[in-house]
Amino acid sequence: MRRRLRGLPAAVLSSPTAPLALLLVAAFVVIGVIGPGVWGDAAVKVRPDLAYQGPSARALLGTDSLGRDVLARTLAATRLSLLLAIAATCVATVIGVPAGVLAGLAGPRVRRWTARGVGLALAVPGILVALFLIAVTGPGNLGMVLGVGIGISPLFARAAQTLATSIAELDYMAAAKVIGVSRRRLLTRYVLLNTAEPLILQIGVGANLSLVAVAALSYLGVGVQAPDYDWGAVLHSGLEALYTSPLAAITPGAAITLAGVMFSLLGEAIARSLNPALRIAAGRKERTPRGTPANDDAPTAEKSVEAAMDNAPAVARIRGLQVEFGHGRSTVAAVRGVDLDIRAGEVLGVVGESGSGKSVTALALAGLLPPSARMRAATLEFQGVDLATAGRRARRAALANRLSVVFQDPMSSLNPLIRIGRQLTERVRVHDGLDRASALGRAEERLTTVGLSAPKRRLRQYPHELSGGMRQRAMIAMALMSDPALIIADEPTTALDVTIQRQILDVLLEVNDRSGTAVLFISHDLAVVGEICDRIVVMYLGRIVEVLDRAMLDSPSHPYTRALLGAVIDLDTDPASPLTTISGQAGPSDSASAGCPFAPRCPEAMERCRTEMPGLEPEAGVGHMVACWARTTAPIAERVG
Amino acid sequence: MSGLLTVDGLRVTYPGGERPLHAVDGVSLHIEAGTTLGLVGESGSGKSTLGRGILGLAPVTAGTVRLNGKDITHATAKARRDLCSQIQMVFQDPYASLNPRMPVGKAIVEPMAEHLSLSNRELRLESGRLLELVGLSASDANRYPFQFSGGQRQRIAIARALALKPSLIIADEITSALDVSVQAAILNLLRELQRETGVAFLFISHNLAVVRYLSDRIAVMNLGKIVEEADAGRLFSEPRHPYTSVLIGAVPRVHQREDALRPLQGDVPDPLHPPAGCRFHTRCPVGPAVRSDRGSCAVDQPLGESGPDGTVACHFPLTSSGRS
Numbered sequence: 005m006r007r008r009l010r011g012l013p014a015a016v017l018s019s020p021t022a023p024l025a026l027l028l029v030a031a032f033v034v035i036g037v038i039g040p041g042v043w044g045d046a047a048v049k050v051r052p053d054l055a056y057q058g059p060s061a062r063a064l065l066g067t068d069s070l071g072r073d074v075l076a077r078t079l080a081a082t083r084l085s086l087l088l089a090i091a092a093t094c095v096a097t098v099i100g101v102p103a104g105v106l107a108g109l110a111g112p113r114v115r116r117w118t119a120r121g122v123g124l125a126l127a128v129p130g131i132l133v134a135l136f137l138i139a140v141t142g143p144g145n146l147g148m149v150l151g152v153g154i155g156i157s158p159l160f161a162r163a164a165q166t167l168a169t170s171i172a173e174l175d176y177m178a179a180a181k182v183i184g185v186s187r188r189r190l191l192t193r194y195v196l197l198n199t200a201e202p203l204i205l206q207i208g209v210g211a212n213l214s215l216v217a218v219a220a221l222s223y224l225g226v227g228v229q230a231p232d233y234d235w236g237a238v239l240h241s242g243l244e245a246l247y248t249s250p251l252a253a254i255t256p257g258a259a260i261t262l263a264g265v266m267f268s269l270l271g272e273a274i275a276r277s278l279n280p281a282l283r284i285a286a287g288r289k290e291r292t293p294r295g296t297p298a299n300d301d302a303p304t305a306e307k308s309v310e311a312a313m314d315n316a317p318a319v320a321r322i323r324g325l326q327v328e329f330g331h332g333r334s335t336v337a338a339v340r341g342v343d344l345d346i347r348a349g350e351v352l353g354v355v356g357e358s359g360s361g362k363s364v365t366a367l368a369l370a371g372l373l374p375p376s377a378r379m380r381a382a383t384l385e386f387q388g389v390d391l392a393t394a395g396r397r398a399r400r401a402a403l404a405n406r407l408s409v410v411f412q413d414p415m416s417s418l419n420p421l422i423r424i425g426r427q428l429t430e431r432v433r434v435h436d437g438l439d440r441a442s443a444l445g446r447a448e449e450r451l452t453t454v455g456l457s458a459p460k461r462r463l464r465q466y467p468h469e470l471s472g473g474m475r476q477r478a479m480i481a482m483a484l485m486s487d488p489a490l491i492i493a494d495e496p497t498t499a500l501d502v503t504i505q506r507q508i509l510d511v512l513l514e515v516n517d518r519s520g521t522a523v524l525f526i527s528h529d530l531a532v533v534g535e536i537c538d539r540i541v542v543m544y545l546g547r548i549v550e551v552l553d554r555a556m557l558d559s560p561s562h563p564y565t566r567a568l569l570g571a572v573i574d575l576d577t578d579p580a581s582p583l584t585t586i587s588g589q590a591g592p593s594d595s596a597s598a599g600c601p602f603a604p605r606c607p608e609a610m611e612r613c614r615t616e617m618p619g620l621e622p623e624a625g626v627g628h629m630v631a632c633w634a635r636t637t638a639p640i641a642e643r644v645g
Numbered sequence: 646m647s648g649l650l651t652v653d654g655l656r657v658t659y660p661g662g663e664r665p666l667h668a669v670d671g672v673s674l675h676i677e678a679g680t681t682l683g684l685v686g687e688s689g690s691g692k693s694t695l696g697r698g699i700l701g702l703a704p705v706t707a708g709t710v711r712l713n714g715k716d717i718t719h720a721t722a723k724a725r726r727d728l729c730s731q732i733q734m735v736f737q738d739p740y741a742s743l744n745p746r747m748p749v750g751k752a753i754v755e756p757m758a759e760h761l762s763l764s765n766r767e768l769r770l771e772s773g774r775l776l777e778l779v780g781l782s783a784s785d786a787n788r789y790p791f792q793f794s795g796g797q798r799q800r801i802a803i804a805r806a807l808a809l810k811p812s813l814i815i816a817d818e819i820t821s822a823l824d825v826s827v828q829a830a831i832l833n834l835l836r837e838l839q840r841e842t843g844v845a846f847l848f849i850s851h852n853l854a855v856v857r858y859l860s861d862r863i864a865v866m867n868l869g870k871i872v873e874e875a876d877a878g879r880l881f882s883e884p885r886h887p888y889t890s891v892l893i894g895a896v897p898r899v900h901q902r903e904d905a906l907r908p909l910q911g912d913v914p915d916p917l918h919p920p921a922g923c924r925f926h927t928r929c930p931v932g933p934a935v936r937s938d939r940g941s942c943a944v945d946q947p948l949g950e951s952g953p954d955g956t957v958a959c960h961f962p963l964t965s966s967g968r969s
Contacts, residue, residue, distance in 0.1 A: 174741055175736045175737075175738055175741035175742040176741060176742050176743055176744045176745075178697075178702055178734075178736070178742075179734070179736060179742045179743075179802070179805075180744070180755075181702065181725075182700060182702070182729065182732075182733060182734045183729055183733070183755055183756040183759065183805065184725070184726040184727075184728075184729030184730075184756060184759050184760060185755060185756075185759055186726075186759060189759070193744070193746075193747065194744055197744070197746040197747070198744065198745065198746050200746075278746075280745070280746060280789040280791070281789070281791050357824040357825070357826060357827075358795075358824055471913070472688075501687035501688055501851060501913065502687070502851065502852075502853065502892060502895040502896055502897075503687060503891060503892065503895045503913075504687075504913075505895065505897070506894075506895040506897075509897075528824055528825060529825065529897065530825065530899065531854075531896075531897040531898055531899050532897040534897075534898075534899040535897045535898065535899075557899060567826065568825065568826060569899065570829075571825045571826040571828070571829035572825055572899060573825075573828070573829065573832070573852075573854045573855050573858050574854045574896065574897070574898040574899055575853070575854050575857065575881065575893065575896055575898055576898060576899075577854065577857075577858055579857065579858050579859075579877070582833050582836070583829035583830075583832055583833055583858070584829065585826060585829045585830040585833060586826045
């Protein structure tokens with residue numbers, strides 16, 4: 005509880021508009037409290053001889069039709085205006101929010117009918133409802149507040165219903181039911197807490213609407229009745245001489261506007277303070293990362309890398325790749341100096357856990373990094389074209405036809421509104437200038453290659469008509485359309501069933517076998533990678549820690565690879581013994597230290613591992629490289645020389 | 646038969662526009678106290694729906710669920726609340742199954758706060774104890790779910806499920822969203838917890854290797870029906886149902902071995918229109934599509950035949966030599 009109190013003011017203040025909101029709230033509260041006492045007398049002093057005077061020392065902003073001080077009247081009316089708006093908002097909240105939440109959580113039939121009812125109610129202007137109620141109750145504050153509140157309530161009901169429905173289906177609601185959380189707590193601790201943020205924003209907007217509606221009714225003369233007055237009434241007595249002495253109307257108008265701004269900003273600030281993520285981020289002291297990924301931990305000795313890579317021509321050459329996300333102090337380095345060759349015709353696996361930078365490395369090569377990423381590379385070469393230095397046009401030309409990407413989720417990477425045939429043929433028609441018939445012919449052939457039945461029919465279908473496995477086949481067919489030199493497959497089977505995974509892996513291998521297309525296969529699953537890849541690259545926190553042939557997967561060198569292998573569960577795992585696990589967890593603090601990123605979790609870590617970064621050095625086996633001080637034990641001087 | 650949980654002929658039906666979907670279609674299974682039953686199947690097999698049906702989170706239209714001999718199939722909301730101390734569930738997505746607005750210490754002891762009358766101090770002690778039980782620290786209690794990694798969140802969800810000392814936990818794909826190294830730690834944790842507390846698990850997963858590692862017995866589900874149920878060791882060494890064999894053959898392994906049965910090309914059939922006869926016959930590598938003498942598979946629905954070492958629903962079960 006104390007923690008919450010400490011974080012809350014900080015979070016409110018962390019909003020960029022918060023100082024303005026607080027200033028406005030403070031000003032309105034003070035004026036509202038002291039207003040009638042201080043300016044009340046001046047506000048009602050009638051001096052017909054001084055009607056519609058300009059600004060003077062006696063009345064700073066002039067006078068109205070009865071010679072009353074406009075500024076004093078506006079200030080004195082603050083209390084009543086705000087109280088009426090707040091009361092109307094409360095009425096709307098009390099009616100709208102519970103109705104909406106209950107409707108949102110009810111069964112589908114009740115939900116449908118209330119949605120229709122609310123939709124209908126939304127079509128009726130709130131001010132009409134208020135006028136109708138006032139006609140029944142007679143002019144006065146009570147009728148107005150009720151009327152405006154009821155008039156605005158459908159807005160709140162709609163918002164609450166949408167929000168409640170959206171979380172009713174979530175797992176934590178089901179989990180709460182399993183735990184046996186009572187209905188009341190379910191409503192308060194789950195539904196209301198998780199919808200509070202957008203709801204309060206909505207209530208801020210609603211308060212704004214109430215304020216204007218109340219002012220409008222008073223202006224029309226059916227709201228606040230003399231001798232009381234609010235901003236609407238002040239506006240009324242100032243408006244008839246708008247052209248000769250505009251201040252009499254502008255002053256209350258400005259007050260209404262400012263109060264509206266205050267309500268909106270206040271809603272925003274309160275909503276913000278309810279979000280634990282923002283609250284904790286604000287409460288935490290700014291922390292500077294210990295070492296920034298700068299040029300000093302530059303690419304590892306290039307010579308040894310070149311020596312270890314054998315002479316097969318490379319489709320892609322990556323040297324010293326670094327990618328960062330975020331800005332300023334919250335910068336996260338995703339890739340921290342990667343050197344990698346992808347050889348023509350090979351199936352190269354990249355394994356690593358989430359956060360290892362395996363996907364980011366591939367996306368950097370494909371030119372698909374999101375705009376928030378910043379990339380540096382000594383060399384980023386694809387088929388002899390250096391993408392790091394090439395112009396936009398040359399880069400696109402180099403990639404467009406020869407590099408394809410297959411993503412994890414085939415549903416979100418196919419456009420749901422376009423037929424399969426058109427999606428497959430688009431690229432070759434634009435880049436290779438193929439006519440429609442021959443492009444479709446090639447598409448049909450590629451669909452056959454990936455084992456999709458009835459390819460002619462598929463071309464005319466939309467993505468949703470295919471199953472997950474069929475969509476992933478279609479994606480691979482699309483990747484094959486332009487005879488690529490390299491297919492990047494980023495977790496292409498993770499979302500699929502095992503039997504379908506098997507088929508997709510077979511398709512990839514067959515494509516590789518038949519047309520010599522290199523495949524960069526990215527996966528967190530060492531078992532899958534071990535099964536289909538010739539060579540395997542193991543990444544940890546943005547760095548390559550080991551490169552090895554499949555045959556060497558039995559006896560990897562790096563402690564991380566060995567731990568990863570030990571954690572793999574396959575059908576040869578002994579059920580009787582506990583699984584190998586890696587102690588601790590990978591975190592940004594590990595990656596910020598000067599030493600080996602795996603050292604904090606490594607069972608073999610030595611003193612040197614914590615202070616000095618090991619480079620990727622050749623090991624005994626062919627093409628085997630490892631970045632580990634425990635393996636590369638030769639003295640530094642010897643290796644440099 | 647005694648035992649902890651007995652499900653008999655359970656059917657879960659979702660009303661649909663075109664026709665109702667029997668996501669679970671006449672399933673029977675049995676879990677002994679303190680043991681783990683693995684439930685495997687591909688997506689659309691109904692394995693998750695079965696788990697939810699047992700808890701009353703899915704519309705059960707036929708069959709019974711008995712817990713310690715007591716029928717709980719259509720327990721009232723009030724009776725369900727009392728059941729909470731006996732059956733709990735852990736969900737697949739640890740990012741979705743925790744209330745984002747509740748500190749985890751509070752979330753873990755929420756079931757206790759609901760069901761037992763404990764003081765705040767006692768609740769705080771309990772939350773610390775449970776956090777330490779699942780390998781976290783008592784000082785984590787004041788943090789919110791977003792401050793934890795996926796694996797840590799799954800530990801928190803497990804701690805919450807353990808709070809009322811249930812006799813059965815239904816674990817629905819709880820490691821499939823996690824990295825392999827994290828998955829290994831969670832599986833070790835489940836084993837330890839079973840040894841320490843004697844809790845039984847219904848462990849639902851599409852990953853055969855994981856299910857094999859954790860389970861005493863395994864049930865294989867295909868399109869709403871259980872096709873084979875057996876002791877874990879036997880199921881893998883001598884699968885009787887061709888579908889079981891196909892699933893085993895599809896599991897990727899670091900060290901490759903001889904080929905098991907491969908399924909015929911094609912996708913899992915639409916559960917809304919399951920094939921007639923045996924629901925696997927369209928993809929069966931030893932079925933009517935390959936062997937002309939096995940036309941009966943496409944017509945007659947095989948019934949589960951119980952033997953001394955399990956149940957298999959196949960007209961031509963594989964023999965111990967591996968081929969039928």
